[in-house]
Amino acid sequence: MAVQGDRRTAILRCSADLFARQGVASTTVRQIADEVGVLSGSLYHHFPSKDAIVNEVVTAYLDLLLSRYREVMAVDRTPRERLEQLIAASLRVAESEPSATVVYQNEMSYIRELPQYEAVKAAAAEVQQTWLSVIEDGRADGSFRDDIDPRVFYRFVRDAVWLSVRWYRPEGPYTVERLAADCASIFLDGYAAFDPE
Amino acid sequence: MAVQGDRRTAILRCSADLFARQGVASTTVRQIADEVGVLSGSLYHHFPSKDAIVNEVVTAYLDLLLSRYREVMAVDRTPRERLEQLIAASLRVAESEPSATVVYQNEMSYIRELPQYEAVKAAAAEVQQTWLSVIEDGRADGSFRDDIDPRVFYRFVRDAVWLSVRWYRPEGPYTVERLAADCASIFLDGYAAFDPE
DNA sequence: GTCTATACGCCGATAGAC
DNA sequence: GTCTATCGGCGTATAGAC
Numbered sequence: 001m002a003v004q005g006d007r008r009t010a011i012l013r014c015s016a017d018l019f020a021r022q023g024v025a026s027t028t029v030r031q032i033a034d035e036v037g038v039l040s041g042s043l044y045h046h047f048p049s050k051d052a053i054v055n056e057v058v059t060a061y062l063d064l065l066l067s068r069y070r071e072v073m074a075v076d077r078t079p080r081e082r083l084e085q086l087i088a089a090s091l092r093v094a095e096s097e098p099s100a101t102v103v104y105q106n107e108m109s110y111i112r113e114l115p116q117y118e119a120v121k122a123a124a125a126e127v128q129q130t131w132l133s134v135i136e137d138g139r140a141d142g143s144f145r146d147d148i149d150p151r152v153f154y155r156f157v158r159d160a161v162w163l164s165v166r167w168y169r170p171e172g173p174y175t176v177e178r179l180a181a182d183c184a185s186i187f188l189d190g191y192a193a194f195d196p197e
Numbered sequence: 198m199a200v201q202g203d204r205r206t207a208i209l210r211c212s213a214d215l216f217a218r219q220g221v222a223s224t225t226v227r228q229i230a231d232e233v234g235v236l237s238g239s240l241y242h243h244f245p246s247k248d249a250i251v252n253e254v255v256t257a258y259l260d261l262l263l264s265r266y267r268e269v270m271a272v273d274r275t276p277r278e279r280l281e282q283l284i285a286a287s288l289r290v291a292e293s294e295p296s297a298t299v300v301y302q303n304e305m306s307y308i309r310e311l312p313q314y315e316a317v318k319a320a321a322a323e324v325q326q327t328w329l330s331v332i333e334d335g336r337a338d339g340s341f342r343d344d345i346d347p348r349v350f351y352r353f354v355r356d357a358v359w360l361s362v363r364w365y366r367p368e369g370p371y372t373v374e375r376l377a378a379d380c381a382s383i384f385l386d387g388y389a390a391f392d393p394e
Numbered sequence: 395g396t397c398t399a400t401a402c403g404c405c406g407a408t409a410g411a412c
Numbered sequence: 413g414t415c416t417a418t419c420g421g422c423g424t425a426t427a428g429a430c
Contacts, residue, residue, distance in 0.1 A: 023220065023222055023307070025222040026222040026307070028423065029423085029424065030423085038396065041398080041399090041425080041427095042395070044425070044426075045395060106303060142390055143389065143390055144388055144390055145388055145389070146390075148379045148382065148388070149371075152379055153383060153388050155360075156380065156384075159360035160357045164353075164356075166356075174346075179349070182345045186353060187353075187388055191341055192340065192386060193339055193340055193341055193342055194342070225404080235413090238407080238408080239413070239415070242414075246406080
């Protein structure tokens, strides 16, 4: 069982890497098997289909992300602090699971056709609701602007945060914590120079 | 010739729509032919390969985008005004060519393997250079902040702008000009409420 | 749990009639 | 310029030996 668990994990990890690099549709079960070090037929002992592998990659990713979001929301903070924390939590998840993050960002049209899409949809809805509730709270207490639709602001932040997996490399001196701080500062304070007053 | 030109255009338009909806790898030449209203063999009278269709969709898109950017840069304006104009020009191109925009945003790993990738690469470099020069000018004249890497700011703006094709629908009362204004205002002034002073 | 061997369909692309 | 017909290859998935 430990062996099977390790093999399953290896299959999921190799698949996520290939899916992220080449796209799901362009990745073959033979490539996955090569990377794992078995023949393609052996994959079907662990998963019933290629789609099942995709589904598990995405589901595990969303479970991790949601658990981090729930931790952020469990603490009493201002909307601004919570927004900063959501950005930082997202970037940390993207750093620890870059391939799964890329798959989820790039392959939504593929994911939507999976047989178990409803579970993914529910998790995605909770993710969105978390962000929107924080933004609405900030509008309500006057710390955020009320002249721009919260959904528009949410989508800009979301896309900027998640697409950072396409260019951010955690190896350099620019840490993920600094990236999160810069992101929050740009979106909240703007890139225009502060008024020298 | 007019007929062939029309047919070529129809093939490009249908291909871009399918590529955007399903991904390039998952779109077959038979699907493209069905959508156009011919049989798949007939496509090869107009294009030597499926990859050639992808290449022309992307190249035409980048040509259009660059021509709009050059118009913006031809006028003497402040960095802030130019940044607003680049955002607006980008969103207008995304509105007029949504499928090609999606293809270019989603399929970079496919595009990078095309035989004629060098031309695409050159155009992409000019796009990036246009944004960066405007941002650098704003830092130089003190209108933009100098405590955050211009490349980081560029990538956040770029991703927020281009990913709007995934959710923005021009049919509603929220016009693309208003979207551009909101985008520029968030990125330059921030979403935090203005100091009531 | 992995391998060998293979079924079966769809893929991009081509040749040649019309 | 489009059609008919088809080729060779590679895709996912399966059956059964070990």
